[in-house]
Amino acid sequence: MPPSIIPDVISEQDVPSLGPGHRAQDVARLMVERNVSAVVVADDEGRLVGIVTERDLSRRVVATDTLSSTVTAADVMTPEPQVIGPEDSPTQALAIMSRYGIRHLPVVSEGRVLALLSIRDLQLSMSQRVVSI
Numbered sequence: 001m002p003p004s005i006i007p008d009v010i011s012e013q014d015v016p017s018l019g020p021g022h023r024a025q026d027v028a029r030l031m032v033e034r035n036v037s038a039v040v041v042a043d044d045e046g047r048l049v050g051i052v053t054e055r056d057l058s059r060r061v062v063a064t065d066t067l068s069s070t071v072t073a074a075d076v077m078t079p080e081p082q083v084i085g086p087e088d089s090p091t092q093a094l095a096i097m098s099r100y101g102i103r104h105l106p107v108v109s110e111g112r113v114l115a116l117l118s119i120r121d122l123q124l125s126m127s128q129r130v131v132s133i
Helices: 005-009 024-034 054-062 090-100 119-132
Strands: 038-042 048-053 104-109 112-118
Touching: 005 090, 005 112, 005 119, 024 038, 024 054, 038 112, 048 054, 048 104, 090 104, 090 119, 112 119
Parallel strands: none
Antiparallel strands: 038 048, 104 112
16 A cells, blocks of 8 residues: 555644734744744635745745734735645655745645645655665
8 A cells, every 4th residue: 555644754734824814923932932934824614715834935025025913924924725635646645846936735624734745754764665675
């Protein structure tokens, strides 16, 4: 049976998330606190509405000389991001990441974000498989 995203590549996580009304500064602080490079943006019911990555912050805040305390996560997020299911394969995830030029992919089941898959997770998983062969 081919590997699946959960549990073969990553496990369910405590995914860093904030609401769309939080300031971009809050997003950046959460990234620093959690040592991550992406934060999920969720509505009041916990449904995924977007994602903010370091790339989003650098392009939509830093490069435009915007104060991070004056814009919200909704202003800088990538809305309706590409997602993948927990049973999907690492190859499918890599294909999506390559096609859309992204490095983070929310793993979603029944509207709930279970994990946040990064290109680094895929690289580590694939390198471990090669070593074990």
